[in-house]
Amino acid sequence: MEWAVFVPTAALALAGGVGVIAARQPVHSALALLMVLASLAVSYLLLAAQFIAVLQVIIYAGAIVVLFLFVIMLLHARSGEGPREKLPRQRAEAYVFAALYLGVLLAAALGAAAPLASIAAEFGTAQQVGESLFTTYLLPFELASVILLVGIVAATVLGRRPPEHAGRGKG
Amino acid sequence: MVWPLLGWLTNGLIGRRLSRALAGELACVTVAASFVSALGVLLAVRPAGATDAAVSIVIPLFRWLGAGDLWIDASLIIDALSLVMALVVSGVGFLIHVYSLGYMADDPDLPRYFAYLNLFMFAMLLLVLAGNLLVLFIGWELVGVCSYLLIGYWFARPAAATAGRKAFIVNRIGDAAFLLGLFLLFTQLRTLDILQIRDGAPHLPEGVRTLAALLLFAGATGKSAQLPLHVWLPDAMEGPTPVSALIHAATMVTAGVFLIARLDRLFLTAPVALFVVGIVGALTAFFAATVALRQYDLKRVLAYSTISQLGYMFVAMGALAPVAGIFHLVTQAFFKALLFLAAGSVMHAMHDVIDMRRLGGLARPLRWTAGGFLIGVLAIAGVPPFAGFFSKDLILEEAFALGLSTGNFLPYALALVTAFVTALYMTRAAMLTFSGRPAEAAAHPHEAPPSMLVPMTALAALSVGGGLLGARVAGEPLVEFLAPLIGVKAGEGAVVHPPAGLLVGISIAVALAGIVAGIAVHRGRRDPALGAIAAFLERRWYIDDLYDAVIVAPGRALARWLAGPVDLGIIDGAVNAVGRVLAAVGRAARRLQTGYARQYALGVLVGTLIIVGYWMLR
Amino acid sequence: MVPAPAYLALSAVLFTLGAVGVLVRRNALIIFMAVELMLNSVNLAFVTFARQHGSIDGQVAVFFVLVVAAVEVVVGLALIVDIFRSRETVDIDDVDLLRG
Numbered sequence: 001m002e003w004a005v006f007v008p009t010a011a012l013a014l015a016g017g018v019g020v021i022a023a024r025q026p027v028h029s030a031l032a033l034l035m036v037l038a039s040l041a042v043s044y045l046l047l048a049a050q051f052i053a054v055l056q057v058i059i060y061a062g063a064i065v066v067l068f069l070f071v072i073m074l075l076h077a078r079s080g081e082g083p084r085e086k087l088p089r090q091r092a093e094a095y096v097f098a099a100l101y102l103g104v105l106l107a108a109a110l111g112a113a114a115p116l117a118s119i120a121a122e123f124g125t126a127q128q129v130g131e132s133l134f135t136t137y138l139l140p141f142e143l144a145s146v147i148l149l150v151g152i153v154a155a156t157v158l159g160r161r162p163p164e165h166a167g168r169g170k171g
Numbered sequence: 172m173v174w175p176l177l178g179w180l181t182n183g184l185i186g187r188r189l190s191r192a193l194a195g196e197l198a199c200v201t202v203a204a205s206f207v208s209a210l211g212v213l214l215a216v217r218p219a220g221a222t223d224a225a226v227s228i229v230i231p232l233f234r235w236l237g238a239g240d241l242w243i244d245a246s247l248i249i250d251a252l253s254l255v256m257a258l259v260v261s262g263v264g265f266l267i268h269v270y271s272l273g274y275m276a277d278d279p280d281l282p283r284y285f286a287y288l289n290l291f292m293f294a295m296l297l298l299v300l301a302g303n304l305l306v307l308f309i310g311w312e313l314v315g316v317c318s319y320l321l322i323g324y325w326f327a328r329p330a331a332a333t334a335g336r337k338a339f340i341v342n343r344i345g346d347a348a349f350l351l352g353l354f355l356l357f358t359q360l361r362t363l364d365i366l367q368i369r370d371g372a373p374h375l376p377e378g379v380r381t382l383a384a385l386l387l388f389a390g391a392t393g394k395s396a397q398l399p400l401h402v403w404l405p406d407a408m409e410g411p412t413p414v415s416a417l418i419h420a421a422t423m424v425t426a427g428v429f430l431i432a433r434l435d436r437l438f439l440t441a442p443v444a445l446f447v448v449g450i451v452g453a454l455t456a457f458f459a460a461t462v463a464l465r466q467y468d469l470k471r472v473l474a475y476s477t478i479s480q481l482g483y484m485f486v487a488m489g490a491l492a493p494v495a496g497i498f499h500l501v502t503q504a505f506f507k508a509l510l511f512l513a514a515g516s517v518m519h520a521m522h523d524v525i526d527m528r529r530l531g532g533l534a535r536p537l538r539w540t541a542g543g544f545l546i547g548v549l550a551i552a553g554v555p556p557f558a559g560f561f562s563k564d565l566i567l568e569e570a571f572a573l574g575l576s577t578g579n580f581l582p583y584a585l586a587l588v589t590a591f592v593t594a595l596y597m598t599r600a601a602m603l604t605f606s607g608r609p610a611e612a613a614a615h616p617h618e619a620p621p622s623m624l625v626p627m628t629a630l631a632a633l634s635v636g637g638g639l640l641g642a643r644v645a646g647e648p649l650v651e652f653l654a655p656l657i658g659v660k661a662g663e664g665a666v667v668h669p670p671a672g673l674l675v676g677i678s679i680a681v682a683l684a685g686i687v688a689g690i691a692v693h694r695g696r697r698d699p700a701l702g703a704i705a706a707f708l709e710r711r712w713y714i715d716d717l718y719d720a721v722i723v724a725p726g727r728a729l730a731r732w733l734a735g736p737v738d739l740g741i742i743d744g745a746v747n748a749v750g751r752v753l754a755a756v757g758r759a760a761r762r763l764q765t766g767y768a769r770q771y772a773l774g775v776l777v778g779t780l781i782i783v784g785y786w787m788l789r
Numbered sequence: 790m791v792p793a794p795a796y797l798a799l800s801a802v803l804f805t806l807g808a809v810g811v812l813v814r815r816n817a818l819i820i821f822m823a824v825e826l827m828l829n830s831v832n833l834a835f836v837t838f839a840r841q842h843g844s845i846d847g848q849v850a851v852f853f854v855l856v857v858a859a860v861e862v863v864v865g866l867a868l869i870v871d872i873f874r875s876r877e878t879v880d881i882d883d884v885d886l887l888r889g
Contacts, residue, residue: 006791010799017803020826021810026818033822036803040829043799046791047840052832052851059855064825064862071866072818075873087767087882094773094812101780102805108787109797109834116793117843124839124848132845133852144856151860158867768881769820772811 002046009046013039030068037061048119051126248302248365255497256299256429259504263421264292266626270512271413273622274519284324284411291317295422299429304353304363307430311349311394314423315342321418322410334406341403345393352386355379365433372437384437384444388451391427395481398455404478408470412515415470420477420511421504428484428500432493439491449489449573453585456482460592464599469514472600476551477507479589483566486582492569499562502634506550506559509630513544516623517604541605543627548601550634552594552686555679558634563590591681598686796837803830817869817879821862828858 012035019032037060044053122128133141268288275284294317298310319342323335357363359379360371372380391397396404407419418424431438431448438445459478466472480503487496520537550557553564567586574580803826810823832851839847873879 002791006795010795013799014802014806017806017826020822021806021814021819023819026816026822029819029822033825036826036829040833043796043833044836047796047836049836049839049848049851052836052848055852055855056832059859060825060829064859067862067866068818068822071870074870075818075879087765087770090767090769090773091813094809097773097776097780098805098809098812101776101808102801104780104783104787105801105804106798108783109801110794111787112838113792113794113797114841116790116841119840119843123843123845128845129848129852132849136846137849137853140853144853147860148856151863155863155867158864158871768884769812769815776808776812 005042006046009039009042012036013043026072027069030065030072033068034061034065037065047124049124051124051129054126248300252429252432252497253300255501257296259501260295260299260422261292263504263508263630264295264417266629267413267417267421267508267512270416270515270623270626271411273620274413274515275411284321287317287320287324288414288417291321291418291423295426298426302365304356304365304368307365307433308349308353311390311426311430312346314418314426315339315346315394318342318407318418318423321414322407324410324414328409330406331409334403334409338403338407341400342393345390345400348386348393349390352383352390355383355386359383368434369436372434373440377441380437380441381443384434384441385447387430387434387437388427388444388448391430391485392451393427394430395424395427395485396478397427397451397481397485398458401455401459401478405471405474408468408474412470412511412518415474416508416511416515419474420507424477424481425484425500425504428481428488428496431485431488432497435493438488445489445491446579447489448485449570449579449582452482452485452487452489453570453582453589454482455479456486456589457585457592458482460589460596463596464592469517469600469604470511472596473507473510473514476510476593476597477503479593480507480551482589483563483586486570486586487566489582490566490569490573492566495562495565495569499566502550502558502562505630506547506557506634509543509627509634510547510551512623512627512630513540513547516540516543516627519623537605539624539627543631544601544605546631546634548597551597553590553679553681554683554686558636560679587677587681591684594681594684594686793837793841797834800830800834800837803827803833815880815882817872817881820881821865821869825858825862828854 016032016034016036016039020029020036023029023032037056041053041056041061044050044056268285271284271288291314294310294313296310298307298314301307301310319335319339322338323332325331326335353363356368359375360368362368362371375383393400404419404424408415410419438448456479459475459482463472463475463479466475480499484496484499484503487493487499517537517540520540546557550559553560567583567590570583570586571580574583807823807825807827807830810826811820814820814823832854835847835851835854837847839845839851869879872884876883878884
């Protein structure tokens, strides 16, 4: 029964992944990414991570991809790649090493795999994740908020229009 | 309750002296204050000292450095020896500060001069009060630096700058030996605390004791200008005359003697080292005295006489009589400072003319100076009522006693001959300078200002009366004061009592004979030494020339060789080669930095691939 | 029940796809999306291991990855916009001021 759900989602995720890196237009990449994210959210549900699945949809699909789309629209003119490949061997090398890497990763991941543990019904609920966050991981949690703040400030500063007299030195 | 208070008072004064000294008056005041406080400590200690055998007050300052089992506490020691030294240093130092006010009045760089002088006073007091050999070494090095600075005070004169460097380098040889001695003591005793070394030294193996004592003595020869490291002192006379008086006659050069007295137990239990000390002292005394016969530079004569007198002190040390050595140290500080100040006064009057052949007939215009100089001459020659007589006689007696007990009469014989020669050359110097026709008609000699005369008078008084400190007729107060602490005789020396009266008679006769001979020779207008010997003496036994030939010339050649083929060819070549290789590597590596982020990313990927692969395959 | 190796294999493949995207593409925006892809594959691995060990810690880690990813995207996109403003391009090979 679960296989019936898993196989299509995994296929969708893989297709989306290929789409992200193969699409000619950034918009298509973004849509493919959205597809991957949605598929992964389904996988999370299968893995008893309801809360994470919800977060995945809200934050990634809802916020990040939308942000990407905004930027793509903002830069729509000449946002493609330049006509000339400056690194002629890069592509071949990338494929070779990526293949090697995949082998290593698979070996590592499968080596670490084990039978699934039996879990309680409330595993992965918002309540359980929240408890862990606010007890064991309280300090990292607070630090995460600091990081978010820093990100906001950085984005604000970077996105500010440079003052007229300062020329285009900003950034 | 009183000790720490007084100790802190002294310290405060020492510390204050470091930063100030902007004006001469201030310098004088600070030195005077430290003299007064040293006197206060002395008065406070005395009653206690009468009852206790050896009072040593240790004032720990702070734990200086600690590493493993190396713990070094900076501490001061106040006992009879350090008090006597502190009194002499600060007392004579104060008088010379006052003198400097007059002597250096025209110098444009006065604050620098007094700053050096005060730094020197601080360092010297640190040296004599040190409770730890490392602290002592700090003081030791500091006085060396001050000496260097003050010798080269007129650095615009090449001779002064060279002399300063010479003093520094020669001292360095001795200091290296001193440091080695310190290391040896530390590895054996695991401490550098002076009191602990005093207690521990007798238990060391014989060989270690001897080696340590010899190494420390080598350091002392450097500082105290003994053979063969004496060569710097005569050249040091390029410095201002008060400096010569203070550093190179009265205080710093006695540091070597003080060091031996400080570690008397180490030396007294190392007979071989003591033997060497005595022989070197005697040889130096004789050598320097003979050289002084043929010098024409008044200050150089005094410098060689200083070397000679220091030799006497080492003879005393070698004769198991540190007390006598310290006694002579004290009196020598008085009359040698007096002589130098008088010489400075002559220079002051004669516009820095110092060649005795161009001087003469100064007795009349410079009455006070001449009187002071005369007292100094009588004192150094060892004529009875004066200070030098008592101390020198004590040393002679001890040397004789050593001869009786060990059969080694060489120090005594040399010392006696030296006494004769000393009287001879000092008389010669005095006659050349002060009697006869006025040689320089052009100069108009004028008597020194009061600020110079008053210290001279005070020193003259001390030269006359200072001997009473250790004179038998006065009950030998200084000896009594010091004896409980240092110079505990090994026992065998005290058995034989020399015929004191006879010896005293001999020394007086020798001194008077020397003076008479000096006058006679001067009257006869002949120089006292003969032909070849004269040349020999004039070249200072060729020791400087020997050094030139044996050390300096090969050193130059080596330096030239190093500078030429070695430095240019090998070292520069190596440096350039390194540079070229790096440049080549840089050019190659530069190609790696393409500026293409994707290539970097590929590098990252390969890197992680290697790391993960390594962990997997491990 | 789908066993853990299936999820982990999926994660590994997605990660490699992301890596290839970063290495091959020159459009800064697409590279960024590839990075997101890699992050997500890691998240999947985290969740899988959390399920495998019956421990909630893996899911907490995912939470933090989400936070960091959000910040990273915001700052990164701001940079890209800024670069585009000054250089009129999003091809990262054109941004080679640090070339040696």
